[in-house]
Amino acid sequence: MSKSDKAAEIRRLMLAEGDAVEQNTKGFNAGRYDSVSELENYEELKDRAREIKEDAIARLPELIDQLRDAVEENGGTLYVADDAADANRYVRDVVADNDGDRVVKSKSMTTEELEVNDALERDGVDVVETDLGEWVIQLADEAPSHLIAPAIHRSREDIAELFNETFDPDEPLETAAELTQFARERLGEQIRDADVGMTGANFITADTGTMALVTSEGNARKSAVVPDTHVAVAGVEKVVPSVEDLQPFVELIARSGTGQDITSYVSLLTPPVESPTVDFDDDETPLSERGSDREFHLVLVDNGRMAMREDDQLRETLYCIRCSACSNSCANFQQVGGHAFGGETYSGGIGTGWEAGIEGLDVAGEFNDLCTGCSRCVNACPVKIDIPWINTVVRDRVNRGTDEEFDWLVEGLTPDAEPGGVPLQKRFFGNFSTVAKLGSATAPVSNWLADAAPSRWAMDRLLGIDKRRELPTFQRETLRSWFERRETAIDDPTREVVLYPDVYTNHVQVERGKAAVRTLEALGVRVHVPEVASSGRAPLSQGMIATAESHAHDVYGALAEHVDAGRDVVVVEPSDLAMFEREYEKFLPERSFERLRDNSYEVMEYVYGLLQNGGDSERLRRAPADDPGVAYHSHCQQRTLGLEGHTVAVLEDLDYDVVTSDVECCGMAGSFGYKSDYYELSVEVGEDLAGQFTTDETRDRTVVASGTSCLEQLDSLLSRPTTHPIELVAP
Amino acid sequence: MVTETVATFEDSLGQLDVEWTHTTSDGFEATVASLIEEPAVGVSLPFDGASLPDAVTVDPTAAALESARTSVTPASFGVAEYGSVVLASTPGGAEPVSLYPELHVPVVRADDVVPGMPEAFDRFGSEIREHRSSSIIATGPSATADMGDLVFGAHGPKEVHVVILDE
Numbered sequence A: 001m002s003k004s005d006k007a008a009e010i011r012r013l014m015l016a017e018g019d020a021v022e023q024n025t026k027g028f029n030a031g032r033y034d035s036v037s038e039l040e041n042y043e044e045l046k047d048r049a050r051e052i053k054e055d056a057i058a059r060l061p062e063l064i065d066q067l068r069d070a071v072e073e074n075g076g077t078l079y080v081a082d083d084a085a086d087a088n089r090y091v092r093d094v095v096a097d098n099d100g101d102r103v104v105k106s107k108s109m110t111t112e113e114l115e116v117n118d119a120l121e122r123d124g125v126d127v128v129e130t131d132l133g134e135w136v137i138q139l140a141d142e143a144p145s146h147l148i149a150p151a152i153h154r155s156r157e158d159i160a161e162l163f164n165e166t167f168d169p170d171e172p173l174e175t176a177a178e179l180t181q182f183a184r185e186r187l188g189e190q191i192r193d194a195d196v197g198m199t200g201a202n203f204i205t206a207d208t209g210t211m212a213l214v215t216s217e218g219n220a221r222k223s224a225v226v227p228d229t230h231v232a233v234a235g236v237e238k239v240v241p242s243v244e245d246l247q248p249f250v251e252l253i254a255r256s257g258t259g260q261d262i263t264s265y266v267s268l269l270t271p272p273v274e275s276p277t278v279d280f281d282d283d284e285t286p287l288s289e290r291g292s293d294r295e296f297h298l299v300l301v302d303n304g305r306m307a308m309r310e311d312d313q314l315r316e317t318l319y320c321i322r323c324s325a326c327s328n329s330c331a332n333f334q335q336v337g338g339h340a341f342g343g344e345t346y347s348g349g350i351g352t353g354w355e356a357g358i359e360g361l362d363v364a365g366e367f368n369d370l371c372t373g374c375s376r377c378v379n380a381c382p383v384k385i386d387i388p389w390i391n392t393v394v395r396d397r398v399n400r401g402t403d404e405e406f407d408w409l410v411e412g413l414t415p416d417a418e419p420g421g422v423p424l425q426k427r428f429f430g431n432f433s434t435v436a437k438l439g440s441a442t443a444p445v446s447n448w449l450a451d452a453a454p455s456r457w458a459m460d461r462l463l464g465i466d467k468r469r470e471l472p473t474f475q476r477e478t479l480r481s482w483f484e485r486r487e488t489a490i491d492d493p494t495r496e497v498v499l500y501p502d503v504y505t506n507h508v509q510v511e512r513g514k515a516a517v518r519t520l521e522a523l524g525v526r527v528h529v530p531e532v533a534s535s536g537r538a539p540l541s542q543g544m545i546a547t548a549e550s551h552a553h554d555v556y557g558a559l560a561e562h563v564d565a566g567r568d569v570v571v572v573e574p575s576d577l578a579m580f581e582r583e584y585e586k587f588l589p590e591r592s593f594e595r596l597r598d599n600s601y602e603v604m605e606y607v608y609g610l611l612q613n614g615g616d617s618e619r620l621r622r623a624p625a626d627d628p629g630v631a632y633h634s635h636c637q638q639r640t641l642g643l644e645g646h647t648v649a650v651l652e653d654l655d656y657d658v659v660t661s662d663v664e665c666c667g668m669a670g671s672f673g674y675k676s677d678y679y680e681l682s683v684e685v686g687e688d689l690a691g692q693f694t695t696d697e698t699r700d701r702t703v704v705a706s707g708t709s710c711l712e713q714l715d716s717l718l719s720r721p722t723t724h725p726i727e728l729v730a731p
Numbered sequence B: 001m002v003t004e005t006v007a008t009f010e011d012s013l014g015q016l017d018v019e020w021t022h023t024t025s026d027g028f029e030a031t032v033a034s035l036i037e038e039p040a041v042g043v044s045l046p047f048d049g050a051s052l053p054d055a056v057t058v059d060p061t062a063a064a065l066e067s068a069r070t071s072v073t074p075a076s077f078g079v080a081e082y083g084s085v086v087l088a089s090t091p092g093g094a095e096p097v098s099l100y101p102e103l104h105v106p107v108v109r110a111d112d113v114v115p116g117m118p119e120a121f122d123r124f125g126s127e128i129r130e131h132r133s134s135s136i137i138a139t140g141p142s143a144t145a146d147m148g149d150l151v152f153g154a155h156g157p158k159e160v161h162v163v164i165l166d167e
Ligand code: SF4
Pocket: A147, A256, A319, A320, A321, A322, A323, A324, A325, A326, A327, A350, A377, A380, A381, A382, A383, A384, A385, A387
């Protein structure tokens, strides 16, 4: 898809489906926060779930053998299908052997992946989806827009229109209750004389051949029990060792997905099940005398998964239990849904990993850029998958596979470690530290030139930088040069710190750096601002992993001696701190990573620590008596690190009245909001935040945010100034 | 005496908007009779001294099941933390019987309510390994939000009323 087509497609989907998706995903997401907060042992359960999956995937071939024995002992058949065609062939054979005219299905993403419905329909078999949401998209001939709520993009009115047009009922259907009743009756008839029932499986235990099906409607129960042939289709990764291993997943899956504590039904079926088959025309035989001469087939699908298992970076994807938390907690997904933020079958943050492994990089590459790396999904994932990292890896691989014709344009500006092929736009943003250095050295001329119309036109054309965005203004005097020129004399300091001169604080938002220095010194801390490389956040977010890694080594080299000298590392920009605390684990030896992580602090976190340990808050700037209060937006990655509370506590300690936003992300996310393809989406996400800061309660408050991106976004969407919290409290 | 576990069970049922009634084997028949709407079907109960009222057709035909409005089936146990009842699949058809009618009345012995999922899965582990059985952990009525709003009674019961059998 060309660039402008992509922007147009996103715009179309935001308009057509955005409202329904937004309302539903936000509801699920809020439900998740509530529901998991009631679990005392939430973190333990996640650890346990993760352990089980790691172990199961490591031992998968052995577990499949064990499962085969169990299924056969139970009287069923296990078939492992290499790919979609193989799986479909097997299913078609089973249906044909049973003279099946109709197959009723309960919801299964794996069968969507296989397109088994199409395969069966080509044989003349009537395939009926019995999950209400699945049925809606079957009638509408659409792809699912969400992992667990496939018709999430459709409003009640939409569905009513669809039903009324398709079935022309005597009385037009209108309410959700009417629509549900209509579907129940209609589908009940289809189930009644179905020949084969097809279900998915959320988990399958190797020890007993028991499958767990997590559902709410009851259609999976009917599909598995009413017809006398049951075919279950699931990815190979669904196998876990034993029945007891199901427990953490049963407690986590619904809470993480829709925010219910548990769904109405968790079926633990060990097929062929003992329940009698049901023939509703039979008014003579009591159920207990009907017997249960059932056939059961379990089809385990490989279709790329065994190769993912061998892939050190994509393997984690196989731990995914498809709960949808990563979609619901994603600010971009909330606006566009899975039709934009998704591939052939799978959607949302983890969709990239699935599609890369199953369909290939080209499909994954189509929507991978919608992950901004905000990391809000990371703590939400019940199996603790580093979803942003998977997106980064896929982006890196996509980059390496493409050719780009304008490489010469950014030569010199892009001293990266990447081979040719990285798209120009990505190289530009990925090497932003070099751009910034040049920008400061030649400011203000660089700013005038960059803002001139011909430059903006060229940037839009060649770099895909949207003309509607204001560009950062480079400061001629960087934080480091200011710092070196001034006299500092902290005798007998309480602590010594390195203030990390991140690119933005050093070149653009220099005032907040100065404020950090003044604050720290006021609290008796001796500050150093040495030359340190940029963290690698910028190249990482463009998928330039090799470049990011070389930054990590440089940064560690520059900071290690300071850490050894007992100095703490204080960071203003949360996205850079997150590099030190999260991503460097992938780049540095374990001990180096831990040393830097354990000694690094977000600036307000550090101030909080100083005040807790006897620092004199009288030396900082208190809220004046007539202060209008503060509307504070913490940075997405800062919140993932659990560091929002420190800023709030410091501000409250200094008598500021604080209201916080509760959106997941500001929508700017580094370079994302600058890109022409995503400008409008970025603004749509940002409007949520701006909306929260323009209510009656917040309208007059000082707008405060911790991240550069958030400040840029708020600046462009609000008509009042914004500031970093450190500037508010600095003397 | 209502134990702490049973109190938690009731609490969870309350949060699900599911009603419950306590009874003993003496009062059981009358209690069930007062809860059902006819026609009612059921499967026989494995609880000493607790038998179903005549109004409940035990071991119905499929046709009788289809036209029934209420079903009464035993629960193997309850899970207090979630307000769940565990419904075992049996050759007698407990699974379809508990699923089709509008109102489902599961009967659980108070002594059979376990505190949480860890205890429940300990039971499932040994039980399923030994008997290769199937069960449903059922929590509240059948529900869907796929039609734009939460609706009960999607494919299964609209309403659940739990009978807790004491002593
Ligand atoms: S990656 Fe994690 S959060 Fe996302 S769907 Fe899978 S299990 Fe859920």
